[in-house]
Amino acid sequence: MRYIGNKENLLDKIHQVMQSKNIQGNSFFDFFAGTTSVSRFFKKLNYQIFSSDLLYFSYVLQKAYVSNNEVLNFEKVINKINFQSTSLFTSPLRIIVEYLNQIEPIEGFISQNYTPFGTSDLKIPRMYYSNENGKIIDAIRQKIEHWKTENLINENEYFILLACLIETVPFYANISGVYAAFQKKWDPRAVKKMILRPVEFVVNNKENFTYNENSTELLNQVEADIFYLDPPYNQRQYAPNYHLLETIAKYDNPIIKGVGGLRDYQNQKSKFCNATTAIQELNKIAKEGKFKTLILSYNSEGIMKQENIISALEKYGKVELVEFEYLRFKSNSNGERITKKFIQEQLYILQKYA
Ligand SMILES: C[S@@+](CC[C@H](N)C(=O)[O-])C[C@H]1O[C@@H](n2cnc3c(N)ncnc32)[C@H](O)[C@@H]1O
Known part of the structure; x- marks a missing residue:
């Protein structure tokens, strides 16, 4: 599905990075599920999936692809x-x-x-x-x-x-x-x-769980080896942009x-659409989240500054940043002209102290 921030075309790259950093686990929390393309990919790799999103249409997709298992x-x-x-x-x-x-x-x-x-x-x-x-x-x-x-x-x-x-x-x-x-x-x-x-139909042999919630509210309920965070990266809220879905x-x-x-x-409304509240939320997730590894997908145009992200995360474990170039196609407001632009996709990886 065409969706701002859909990671469909980046999944192999994200997985390669995980393998090269020896990030392993059996369970995966897709914290900002959107189209569920990330959940589906890792479900097929037989991870137990937890997923959530503020939007109900995303929950519909999660129920269909993630929690349904036959x-x-x-x-x-x-x-x-x-x-x-x-x-x-x-x-x-x-x-x-x-x-x-x-x-x-x-x-x-x-x-x-x-x-x-x-x-x-x-x-x-x-x-x-x-x-x-x-x-x-x-x-x-x-x-x-x-x-x-x-x-x-x-x-x-x-x-x-x-x-x-x-x-x-x-x-x-x-x-x-x-x-x-x-x-x-x-x-x-x-x-x-x-x-x-x-x-x-996407089927694995695990019990998978889906939510239609502010994921930060689930920190007490969900425990997973890997937390994957793909938040909004600018001020634009998702809900008005996808109101009809x-x-x-x-x-x-x-x-x-x-x-x-x-x-x-x-x-x-997402707190990740404001630079100050986004960093506060990230800090809370890194602090209270029950995970071994947290992977944050972000990019060089995001509203949270790199140094703020790193200092929020490094209080809780070892942090690495992996960057790669990604060609983004953007259409203008009436969809007539398409511009191409290379941006830096970023994966911040936090291995939490035991
Ligand atoms: C960049 S998109 C995720 C795209 C997704 N990874 C994909 O491949 O389709 C960000 C998503 O986070 C959701 N969102 C924003 N803040 C949230 C929050 N606090 N809790 C749950 N979902 C949130 C938005 O509704 C949106 O679907």
């Missing part, structure tokens, strides 16, 4: 819908996804608030989704909720289906990267009819405001 058969709902798949050899999840791809689009919170059809009375009608895709999202989202209420799917099946929706909707969003604003002209991607995509995941009819139709995010 390939699900959707037995009850498949029996109920009595649907013939067009392909001979297919999985239960693919049957359900195929079924959801042919249900009738209907009106709901997304089409009423984030498409031109539903917002024609506004001075600037919202163009996040095409009229058709807004109704497709509503139809699929309501069907998943209905199946859950009717007990036709269990909790894991529910989160797997929500994850399919959350992973699919960004491909059709008429935005230039984040959801704080929509584009004023239709992107060709956004006018294609939305087709739901199945997610992968949050609303599709929660589907809670929130009060929304402004041109972009943002939901309230007072309870989802």
Whole structure:
């Protein structure tokens, strides 16, 4: 998924660094889980995973990829819908996804608030989704909720289906990267009819735990060999930038405001978006966290200064800094011009004193 700070392309590098520094363990706490790309990578390496994020849409992905630990058969709902798949050899999840791809689009919170059809009375009608895709999202989202209420799917099946929706909707969003604003002209991607995509099942033989919390509040509860910290690195809060994923995941009819139709995010503000409070939080995590090794992913453009990070960490153990260059692509606000820039990715490694 396209997400600010997604570490998908850096995972091999991070793992190589861990191996070269002989960092070992059986358990891994993905402290700022986001898209869960880090959790999934280490789950596949058979670590026991703990993960958390302030955002609920991330929790949906965590429940689907991290805590669910089996390939699900959707037995009850498949029996109920009595649907013939067009392909001979297919999985239960693919049957359900195929079924959801042919249900009738209907009106709901997304089409009423984030498409031109539903917002024609506004001075600037919202163009996040095409009229058709807004109704497709509503139809699929309501069907998943209905199946859950009717007990036709269990909790894991529910989160797997929500994850399919959350992973699919960004491909059709008429935005230039984040959801704080929509584009004023239709992107060709956004006018294609939305087709739901199945997610992968990630299975290991450990019990894995997921949370939708401020991770600093979990320091008493979670103990793991490795704490991996990938916090926001500038003042921009994640919640307003991904408000629409949050609303599709929660589907809670929130009060929304402004041109972009943002939901309230007072309870989802991160202390890592302010240089002073970020260092205080880092210090608390290093001090109180129950880990052997803490790895902090950061970069040369972050708001916490290198010397402050090192002095916060070195009170609690041996600190090393590994830096490598990373080519970042950045699009401008209307998504037309892409600039390339090398930045220094940094891994601060703290081996805690016993
Ligand atoms: C840089 S992103 C993480 C990206 C993630 N590693 C990935 O690969 O997708 C930072 C994440 O931290 C979350 N976050 C910020 N402060 C948090 C806190 N105190 N507790 C839990 N999550 C937090 C944000 O919601 C965001 O998803």
